Amino acid sequence: MSVTDAKSLPKAFNTKTAERGLALARSTLQIEADAILALKDRLDGPAGDGFARALEVLLGCTGRVVVSGIGKSGHIARKIAATLASTGTPAMFVHAAEALHGDLGMITSHDALIAISYSGEANEFISIIPFIKRMGAPLIAITGNENSRLAKLADIHLHARVDKEACPLNLAPTASTTAALALGDALAVALLDLRGFREEDFALSHPGGALGRRLLTHVRDVMRSGDAIPAVGPDVPLTTALLEITRKGMAMTAVVDENFRTTGVFTDGDLRRLIEGGHDLGKLKMADVMHCNPRTIGPDQLAVEAVELMEAFRINQLLVADADGRLVGALHIHDLTRAKVI
Incomplete structure (x- = not known):
């Protein structure tokens, strides 16, 4: 057996490995919880009105809120778009890379774009920003770097920096994606309330769910x-x-x-x-x-x-x-x- 093969074999699961797994799980949850709590103090941003301005833009949007990302941020963007759509804010997901190859045509001047990139340096976003600006659609960026190109080019920046990832190697997006998702949920919930969205409205977009059956069945x-x-x-x-x-x-x-x-x-x-x-x-x-x-x-x-x-x-x-x-x-x-x- 080669050294490579030996390394690929799983370690025997015993009390020691179980305890280590539990310790890592607790650490992960604590790191991610801390990352979310830290967002509270950054909602208003350096200008003092970041989150409030984002709400104003999204409330005034006469088209759709287009949420975009790439990689793990793309998965988060897709979920945020789904949450917005089901709580009274018309929204859709557009993959940042696909936008460069035709999907940019899905975005109009009546829409608002939420771009999610922890580094704020994703080339896919940097490449499409001139077209978004020319179109006149407002751009809201969610990044972990307020000095990034995306943050500086955006009309509104929401700071989602985390002190560290939950990944022991501090590499895999974990706490950072959790923070971005929580920030998206915060936007959706605030918009829901500001729109006067009710339980009955939620049921209308969820007719197949238990709530829909309860509220729509006569x-x-x-x-x-x-x-x-x-x-x-x-x-x-x-x-x-x-x-x-x-x-x-x-x-x-x-x-x-x-x-x-x-x-x-x-x-x-x-x-x-x-x-x-x-x-x-x-x-x-x-x-x-x-x-x-x-x-x-x-x-x-x-x-x-x-x-x-x-x-x-x-x-x-x-x-x-x-x-x-x-x-x-x-x-x-x-x-x-x-x-x-x-």
Whole structure:
């Protein structure tokens, strides 16, 4: 076995190596935490208004915020662009190297550019800055060197210097990329608040997520309708109503008048209580056993409101009625579970 092969073999994992790994992990987290905390005192920059000016420019941008980087900074830039876009600030990622080969055409004078380069000397950025300046798009630079060419050529510079990388060799971008990412998050959160961005707005851009389902799903989207609604008249014998309950599988039936307005409800819990009370089921009609004025919800209300009603009154079913009180649907808690509203 050659010396090279021997060096490539992993060391045996034991208590000593485990302790060293944990020590390095703790050190990494501490170094990166310190790097983020140090950013707080640099937000205003040498001119006294760096971060605030960046917010003003981004708020006034009538196009898109273009976030760009190369290497590890490119990955950070892509994430920042995604965060901005999902929190109310239209944004996109453009790779700095690709910008030199045609993607510069994606940027317009209505856009604002955020360029991320820890050294501030990336040739790809230096090469495209004249075109950005000629176009008239404002340039915000995030670098770790306030004396770099990129920092000096930018309209606004946000200083993201770190004392050292978490990498034991002080080479791999670790603390520096974490700091840049945190600074991007700070911009996104501040913009979110200044735009009056709400929970509902977030749901609109995340319709496939849990929040989107909770905030965008209406009762009409999940309720049972038409022939699937268990409903009988008040003069129907209880025994006939029990067949309706069994057929529709909702463990209850609505009681409606001739205009299909809800007048009552009867559940399997009511049935158990009648049996325990020794009642003659064959002699009872729905008008004798139903609960009058049942709780209802409108079809245009949010499904999450139906969940709140069910939880508040400890019920598993809910009737859906329109503005005139006519029965238009029925909702079981299982319907809400299937729709992933809960």
